[in-house]
Amino acid sequence: MKSPATISPVQLFFILLQTQIGVGLLSLPYTVHEEAGKDGWIAVLLAGLFVQGGIALMWLLSSRFPGLTLYDFAPLLVGRIIGTVLTMMYTLFFFAMVCHQLSMFLAISSNWAFPRTPHVVFAVLSIAVAVYLVKENLRVIARFHVLASFLLVSVLFVFLPLIPHFEIQYLLPVASNGVEAIMKGSGKMVNAFSGFELLLYLYPFTEGSKTAKWKAAAGANAVVTVIYAFLAFVASAVFTSKEMKLTPEPVLYVLKEVELIVVERIDLLFLTIWAVFVLTTIMSYLYVASTGLTHLLKAKEHRKSLYVLAVLVIPIAIANENREELMEIGGKLNNVSTIFLFFIPIVLLIVALIRKKREESV
Numbered sequence: 001m002k003s004p005a006t007i008s009p010v011q012l013f014f015i016l017l018q019t020q021i022g023v024g025l026l027s028l029p030y031t032v033h034e035e036a037g038k039d040g041w042i043a044v045l046l047a048g049l050f051v052q053g054g055i056a057l058m059w060l061l062s063s064r065f066p067g068l069t070l071y072d073f074a075p076l077l078v079g080r081i082i083g084t085v086l087t088m089m090y091t092l093f094f095f096a097m098v099c100h101q102l103s104m105f106l107a108i109s110s111n112w113a114f115p116r117t118p119h120v121v122f123a124v125l126s127i128a129v130a131v132y133l134v135k136e137n138l139r140v141i142a143r144f145h146v147l148a149s150f151l152l153v154s155v156l157f158v159f160l161p162l163i164p165h166f167e168i169q170y171l172l173p174v175a176s177n178g179v180e181a182i183m184k185g186s187g188k189m190v191n192a193f194s195g196f197e198l199l200l201y202l203y204p205f206t207e208g209s210k211t212a213k214w215k216a217a218a219g220a221n222a223v224v225t226v227i228y229a230f231l232a233f234v235a236s237a238v239f240t241s242k243e244m245k246l247t248p249e250p251v252l253y254v255l256k257e258v259e260l261i262v263v264e265r266i267d268l269l270f271l272t273i274w275a276v277f278v279l280t281t282i283m284s285y286l287y288v289a290s291t292g293l294t295h296l297l298k299a300k301e302h303r304k305s306l307y308v309l310a311v312l313v314i315p316i317a318i319a320n321e322n323r324e325e326l327m328e329i330g331g332k333l334n335n336v337s338t339i340f341l342f343f344i345p346i347v348l349l350i351v352a353l354i355r356k357k358r359e360e361s362v
Contacts, residue, residue: 006206008207009207011145013216013219014142014145015142016220018148019145020194020195020281021227021281023104023281025251025274027251028189028192028232029234030248032044033236034188034245035181035184036182038176039176039181041232041233044229045225047192048224048228051225052218054197054345055214055218058345059199060349061200061348061352064358065204071087071295077351077352086344087295090340091289091296093340095312098285099317100333101281102126106318109122109271110122112249112268112271119317119321130283130286130310135306138202138205138287144280145280151276152223158270162257165238166234166237166238167238170240170241188331191334194341195281195284196217197341199213201291235250238250255267286309290309
């Protein structure tokens with residue numbers, strides 16, 4: 001496969017940042033509240049801390065093979081057959097993430113803004129835009145992620161009018177639900193933080209020192225953690241526990257109560273911004289999935305693989321329009337994510353350490 005263009009550590013930061021912030025942005029407070037209750041914001045901070053450990057593992061693993069991606073060094077560590085199986089597994093996982101992100105996007109946008117628009121219309125439009133950008137080199141994709149990241153500022157400013165309406169007593173006493181509930185809440189957050197695993201692929205194409213690459217990845221996750229914790233805090237400070245149990249997209253319900261002088265339905269405006277975040281996540285996963293398929297087929301460039309996956313993802317994404325069933329699928333994907341985000345990298349790192357494998361030694 002042809003090597004993609006290189007990116008800077010700053011661009012790596014924004015790619016990981018935009019990939020982590022996806023469809024779960026709207027429902028995250030509800031998801032974490034199911035286990036941690038009003039202490040959901042604490043569970044989010046704890047989950048972010050766990051993810052920092054996962055990033056450190058991936059960084060240690062990738063730094064031993066600075067010129068190779070996961071698809072390249074996995075066979076060197078565990079053999080060609082198992083390495084190929086791992087490449088297939090990660091490719092399927094990335095493709096599943098694309099399908100789920102698109103399915104949830106279609107379900108939520110249909111419920112909130114476009115109930116009469118067939119899902120296939122938005123599915124085709126979304127994938128068409130993603131393919132148009134993903135078919136280019138990595139640097140072009142990174143530039144779009146950097147541009148889209150400026151919209152993140154609006155996530156914070158849009159909630160400022162709500163500050164006088166916060167009911168801090170809803171959050172007290174802090175951590176009263178117990179450590180076990182908070183830990184369970186953190187466990188349900190794994191899928192919401194997914195995206196940092198792209199470091200296993202992007203590491204060799206990022207310029208700069210290994211320390212700069214670690215700072216970019218860790219910094220992106222830190223920003224995501226703060227944003228997620230802030231949203232969980234806001235939702236818990238506006239809704240009671242009983243109301244949260246009935247509010248699957250609390251972020252939008254909170255914004256629906258906000259009225260500005262020139263904008264009456266600010267929730268619809270935020271929905272547009274959220275759509276851009278979902279698009280960047282779909283782009284990232286579609287890119288690494290297509291490169292994984294390209295690696296398996298031993299092709300020279302990823303465009304043909306991209307077109308194949310793009311055609312497949314649309315019927316899969318529109319096959320299920322039931323919001324509750326999609327959330328159940330998301331829960332199962334959350335359990336599977338733990339294997340790809342933590343377990344496999346740990347095993348590969350242990351093998352590399354035991355066998356003393358480095359790029360220069362293979």
